[in-house]
Amino acid sequence: MKNLFIIITFIFLNSFTIKSESNVLPDGHYSAILDDEFKKKELNDFEFLIQNGKFTIKIDDKFEALEMEWLDENSFVVKGYTEPKSPNEFEKKLLKDNRPTFNIVKNVDNEYYFTLGQESDKSPIISGKFIKSLNSK
Known part of the structure; x- marks a missing residue:
């Protein structure tokens, strides 16, 4: 009887x-x-700007549309920013073991707090917050 209770409790x-x-x-x-x-x-x-899976970034008054890939509901990469667009074999090997990702750690209204690096890293490459423009969709 005790074993049955333990099994039911476990389930x-x-x-x-x-x-x-x-x-x-x-x-x-x-x-x-x-x-x-x-x-x-x-x-x-x-x-x-994020629109239809594209990440368009403004760098030095120039805009570049890059591919954005969500890895899970909290982490994404931007090919051409967080990793090479077309990695060679050596870069692929490095990325296999150490892929820096944007990790959304919390969301408050239109502010998304993030780190860039491995999710488990105590010292990220960068951190801050993404603030969504209220005029956006």
Whole structure:
């Protein structure tokens, strides 16, 4: 009887799933505001547009449309920004073990807090927040 109780309890407790909050960025215009520690390293804020799976970034008053790939509901890569557009064999091997991703860590209204690097890294490449323009879709 004790074993039956343990099995039923185990099944009951495992029947609950942990729902992770999706932080997929909706289409629209964004400003990336970097944390102060990265601004002190002379890294700059930037702007981008997400539309139909394309990540169009403004760099030095020029716009470049790049491919955006969501890896899960909180992480994405931008080919040509977070990794090479067409990686060679050596780069593919490096990316297999260490693929830097934008990781959305929390969302408050139209602000998406992020890190760039491995999700488990304590020291990201950069961090800050994406602020969605209120005039966007």
